[in-house]
Amino acid sequence: MLLDFTHDHDGERLSGVYGGDPSGGTAVVLHGAGNGSMERLRPLVREFVAHGCRGVAFDFSGHGESSGRLSELSLRRRFEQAVSVIDAYAGADGPLVLVGFSMSGQTVADLVRHYGDRVTALGLCAPAVYSAEAWDVPFGEGNGRFSGIIRRPDSWREAPALQALRAYEGRAVLAVPGADAVIPPAVTEAVQDALAARAQYTRFELPDAQHQLGLWFRDHAEDRREFVEAVLTGLQDRGWSATRSWVAKQLGPGRSVADSGLLSGGWSSQMRRLMLDDGTDLVQRTFVKPFFRHHAPGLLSREASVLALLAGEEGVAAPRLVAVDATAEHCDHPTLLMSALPGRVRVDEDDLDRRLDLLAAQLVRAHGVVPAERPRTYQAWTSPARVRTPDGALWERAVDVIRRDPPSYEGRFLHRDFHPGNVLFTGAGPELRITGVVDWVETSWGPADLDVAHCSTALALLHGPERGLGFRERYEAYGGRGLADGSDHLYWRLLDALAYSPDAAKLAGPWRELGRDDLTPGVLGARLEAYVHGLLKRYG
Numbered sequence: 001m002l003l004d005f006t007h008d009h010d011g012e013r014l015s016g017v018y019g020g021d022p023s024g025g026t027a028v029v030l031h032g033a034g035n036g037s038m039e040r041l042r043p044l045v046r047e048f049v050a051h052g053c054r055g056v057a058f059d060f061s062g063h064g065e066s067s068g069r070l071s072e073l074s075l076r077r078r079f080e081q082a083v084s085v086i087d088a089y090a091g092a093d094g095p096l097v098l099v100g101f102s103m104s105g106q107t108v109a110d111l112v113r114h115y116g117d118r119v120t121a122l123g124l125c126a127p128a129v130y131s132a133e134a135w136d137v138p139f140g141e142g143n144g145r146f147s148g149i150i151r152r153p154d155s156w157r158e159a160p161a162l163q164a165l166r167a168y169e170g171r172a173v174l175a176v177p178g179a180d181a182v183i184p185p186a187v188t189e190a191v192q193d194a195l196a197a198r199a200q201y202t203r204f205e206l207p208d209a210q211h212q213l214g215l216w217f218r219d220h221a222e223d224r225r226e227f228v229e230a231v232l233t234g235l236q237d238r239g240w241s242a243t244r245s246w247v248a249k250q251l252g253p254g255r256s257v258a259d260s261g262l263l264s265g266g267w268s269s270q271m272r273r274l275m276l277d278d279g280t281d282l283v284q285r286t287f288v289k290p291f292f293r294h295h296a297p298g299l300l301s302r303e304a305s306v307l308a309l310l311a312g313e314e315g316v317a318a319p320r321l322v323a324v325d326a327t328a329e330h331c332d333h334p335t336l337l338m339s340a341l342p343g344r345v346r347v348d349e350d351d352l353d354r355r356l357d358l359l360a361a362q363l364v365r366a367h368g369v370v371p372a373e374r375p376r377t378y379q380a381w382t383s384p385a386r387v388r389t390p391d392g393a394l395w396e397r398a399v400d401v402i403r404r405d406p407p408s409y410e411g412r413f414l415h416r417d418f419h420p421g422n423v424l425f426t427g428a429g430p431e432l433r434i435t436g437v438v439d440w441v442e443t444s445w446g447p448a449d450l451d452v453a454h455c456s457t458a459l460a461l462l463h464g465p466e467r468g469l470g471f472r473e474r475y476e477a478y479g480g481r482g483l484a485d486g487s488d489h490l491y492w493r494l495l496d497a498l499a500y501s502p503d504a505a506k507l508a509g510p511w512r513e514l515g516r517d518d519l520t521p522g523v524l525g526a527r528l529e530a531y532v533h534g535l536l537k538r539y540g
Contacts, residue, residue, distance in 0.1 A: 002045060009084040015065035016058025017042065018089050020049035025097055025120065025235060026090035029057040030082060031214060032102030037064030040214045047228045053097060056089045075135045079110040097231060099123035101214050102182065106130050109161030112168050120238050121171040123231040125213040126183050127191055129161035156187055165194040171239030172199035173230045178207035196289045198262055198270065200239030200332055202230055203290050234332065243331040250323040250337055264513045268292050273340060281340035282322060286333045296334030299441040300326035302375065303336060306440040315365040317341065317436045341436030343424030347462055347511050351432050358434050359423060359455065360474035367448050369413040378414060378446030382499040389501045398532050402495050407488035409447035416442035418451050419458035421510055448482050449492035457497045460531035461504055461524055462511065469534045490539035497532055504528045
């Protein structure tokens with residue numbers, strides 16, 4: 001049963017409902033903008049109560065039964081009203097489950113920043129996020145400053161809400177309607193990328209629904225129940241119950257995880273260091289993003305077999321395989337457990353020439369591996385039909401280079417994702433050493449040119465076009481052989497480089513987390529263009 005309440009805050013009377021036992025956590029359900037109200041959310045609140053939570057919902061000022069004018073409301077006032085209601089009806093402690101529709105996606109992100117680790121689960125339903133400039137501006141009548149800010153193209157891309165969601169490590173469910181005329185797909189994908197960075201994330205598809213998911217959940221009891229169950233999965237472990245149980249079984253009796261921490265630099269998967277009570281460390285790779293989760297059985301099975309192969313190889317320091325659950329039969333997400341290697345990723349400018357020499361020599365040694373069974377043939381990461389480039393003759397000429405059949409090549413064992421973000425270093429100056437090469441999920445059979453090309457693209461973006469253009473010569477100076485010449489080599493180099501057009505900033509996200517704040521979209525775009533120009537001049 002839900003009880004009505006009124007709550008006074010900052011001169012407004014906020015109307016709401018609550019019910020259930022707070023000992024199981026409190027689910028706070030927040031409606032969207034416009035004609036949104038808590039009335040349509042009552043069945044969802046009851047569902048959370050039926051699953052053992054306290055449920056709370058209320059009307060923001062200017063909505064439903066609450067006082068005030070909608071034109072005077074703002075994102076800041078929404079946040080402050082939500083905090084006031086939560087503090088009054090969810091108590092001073094205890095886990096919080098935050099569910100936000102549309103505009104309340106922003107409010108949920110603000111609350112995550114405010115309440116920190118107390119927030120154990122999120123449910124975001126067709127959420128919106130906004131630029132910092134919009135946060136304190138009254139909504140007005142639909143044609144004022146707030147509307148101008150949020151209608152400015154791409155104004156949301158630097159939204160602080162995305163950073164708050166990226167830092168969140170609990171359970172998160174993103175409900176996505178099949179047709180959304182309000183929230184651009186790019187916003188939804190940005191929210192997904194942010195949540196998949198650290199959270200125990202699930203995408204909840206509603207293919208027949210439209211933007212107003214509050215109405216959908218009101219009228220579709222089965223979807224409502226499944227959504228609530230998804231949000232509350234493993235609530236006591238912030239969503240990670242199944243994975244933690246599986247890891248404990250792999251350790252065996254007498255060993256346990258004393259602590260854990262997320263490792264920086266991952267993009268396709270979440271990487272965590274597990275510190276065991278016996279003083280040893282393991283690394284856990286988890287595929288959370290829907291695309292990589294879908295392909296995880298092949299990716300993780302391949303990595304497991306490659307790690308077993310490399311255990312007997314001299315000169316290629318790779319992690320030792322501990323266990324793998326490639327299909328998430330036992331874990332919350334597909335997961336691989338491996339030993340931790342010493343060292344750290346280096347993307348700074350110190351000792352750069354020495355590091356590039358070590359990278360080239362290490363790649364030569366990797367290409368010398370002769371497997372008993374060849375891995376799969378390489379897959380191209382773009383094509384003339386899929387590539388998107390800026391306008392201009394330079395880019396047209398670059399795309400024309402890859403409008404041909406691939407050149408013939410002498411096959412080699414390829415890492416396929418070899419770049420500075422997947423190599424660990426220790427020491428400095430003359431003592432600088434590579435201590436490990438990680439991320440073997442894309443291991444393939446193909447031309448050495450492809451690994452050289454991929455590392456070269458990364459170096460061009462990280463350290464400038466000349467560093468990328470010169471990596472081939474370093475590779476050959478350390479014994480690398482079999483690279484193509486002229487237009488054939490240009491094909492492989494551009495096949496890789498064009499995969500990062502026009503959004504090279506996506507590749508650099510993990511590098512920025514490692515301190516390279518200078519790698520802005522403008523810098524990366526200019527470097528990629530200069531690198532492509534240099535390739536065409538040198539090999540074209």
